[in-house]
């Protein structure tokens with residue numbers, strides 16, 4: 236595939252992922268989100284502002300250092316470029332990053348409470364550990380970005396972080412996988428909160444991740 240063809244395909248995947256988030260009902264009232272997808276070792280595509288009615292040709296091309304190489308970013312989207320760039324720099328295998336204010340996940344972020352892995356979908360996504368909380372800093376600021384980098388270094392296998400007093404940042408091999416993870420995290424956060432009325436969510440038994448992996452391997456073999 237030509238690099239233009241690949242860029243077009245990635246852009247369409249980002250648009251589809253934005254639609255998937257709205258369809259799944261995981262967006263906050265404002266519909267605020269930003270989505271990006273890696274093009275190569277040096278560049279990524281990013282949504283330029285509102286993601287309602289996003290079109291593939293609206294995505295901007297950004298350098299991993301945060302420089303806008305092509306397209307136009309709204310001032311508020313430009314502010315959060317660094318939040319995406321830091322993930323691509325820290326995790327070479329990450330192909331897409333999504334930031335949302337998904338309400339239940341954001342409740343954990345606002346309470347500075349890590350989200351435990353206590354639901355099957357989250358475990359199946361390989362997010363077998365809690366989703367950690369990054370200390371607050373103004374969005375996209377050096378403080379916030381350094382906080383994200385520190386947690387990514389410390390938690391080398393987490394696929395998401397909660398941004399204190401702000402929202403969720405999730406990432407995956409491609410835009411569809413990152414969107415699925417946002418949905419799994421939001422469902423888990425809702426289930427955690429609902430379970431509190433029933434005495435609280437309960438941890439998986441020891442060895443649950445290994446058991447799920449063995450079970451998935453049997454089906455896909």
Ligand SMILES: [Zn+2]
Pocket residue numbers: 267334335336374401402
């Ligand atoms: Zn935000």
